[in-house]
Amino acid sequence: MSYTALAVVGVVVSVLLDLRILRTRLLTRRLFWTAYAIIVFFQLVTNGILTGFDIVVYDPDAIAGPRLVFAPVEDLLFGFALVTQTLVWWVWWGLRHGNE
Amino acid sequence: MSRLGHFGGLGHFSYLAVLLGCLVATAPLEILLRTRVYARPRRLLLSVAPVLVVFVGWDLYAIARGHWAFDPRRTTGVLLPGGLPLDEVLFFVVVPVCAVLALEAVRAVTGWQAGDERAGAEQVDGEQVDGERAGDRPADGARGPG
Numbered sequence: 001m002s003y004t005a006l007a008v009v010g011v012v013v014s015v016l017l018d019l020r021i022l023r024t025r026l027l028t029r030r031l032f033w034t035a036y037a038i039i040v041f042f043q044l045v046t047n048g049i050l051t052g053f054d055i056v057v058y059d060p061d062a063i064a065g066p067r068l069v070f071a072p073v074e075d076l077l078f079g080f081a082l083v084t085q086t087l088v089w090w091v092w093w094g095l096r097h098g099n100e
Numbered sequence: 101m102s103r104l105g106h107f108g109g110l111g112h113f114s115y116l117a118v119l120l121g122c123l124v125a126t127a128p129l130e131i132l133l134r135t136r137v138y139a140r141p142r143r144l145l146l147s148v149a150p151v152l153v154v155f156v157g158w159d160l161y162a163i164a165r166g167h168w169a170f171d172p173r174r175t176t177g178v179l180l181p182g183g184l185p186l187d188e189v190l191f192f193v194v195v196p197v198c199a200v201l202a203l204e205a206v207r208a209v210t211g212w213q214a215g216d217e218r219a220g221a222e223q224v225d226g227e228q229v230d231g232e233r234a235g236d237r238p239a240d241g242a243r244g245p246g
Contacts, residue, residue, distance in 0.1 A: 003167045006158065024215055031212040035203040042125075042198075046118055054102035055115050055174040062167040070104070079195075082155060086196035087203050089147040094216030100140055 003062040007074040010081035018088045024095070026088050036083065043079045047071040114174040115187035119194045126201045135204035137197065148196045155192045159184055 001009070018027050026032045048069035050056045063072040094100070110117050129135050137144060160182040162168055170185045178186035207214060 035206040052104035083199040086151045091216045093143045093146045
């Protein structure tokens with residue numbers, strides 16, 4: 001699979017993890033989206049550094065083409081999956097262990 | 101020559117410097133807003149671990165298929181099995197930690213709920229988490245629904 005296809009799968013899996021599997025329903029909360037808005041800004045900064053300075057380089061054949069702050073747009077989906085899955089697990093463990 | 105030119109002579113530590121910057125930038129949240137993310141190491145570890153497994157797997161596939169590659173001049177050069185740079189593994193630790201800090205910072209400032217607030221009454225198998233006691237939690241009043 002291309003990075004593009006995998007990135008879409010990553011987002012779908014993250015949404016299913018939250019709404020269906022762990023049922024944390026974090027994606028329905030303004031807390032999540034407000035935090036994500038802040039996170040995505042800093043993601044563009046750090047990802048822009050990593051890709052703009054060629055610390056990480058991409059195969060043009062594995063990506064759709066469009067870039068945002070030097071990084072392939074797929075990185076936005078990758079970052080969403082990474083951040084969402086982490087926060088869903090964080091809330092889920094908080095539920096199980098009394099918010100500790 | 102990259103699109104942004106050379107990265108300040110940091111060489112092999114370029115990638116690590118970016119990660120360190122993320123940790124330094126978010127650390128004040130733990131102190132100033134009492135996010136209590138590092139203060140809950142067990143929960144943090146349990147949250148990062150499954151994500152680390154999934155994304156290291158994704159990364160290994162992507163490296164094997166050539167989706168992306170890392171400049172050996174700008175990474176530590178320490179490679180784990182599958183050609184996975186140590187820098188990249190640390191990325192999957194640092195970014196999740198920063199994300200949790202951001203979530204807890206917004207919660208601390210706004211008082212909005214994440215859905216785990218009612219969990220106080222639900223002790224699983226009578227299990228207690230080490231460390232914190234009720235009296236040590238000054239942020240609670242500002243966070244819960246009351």
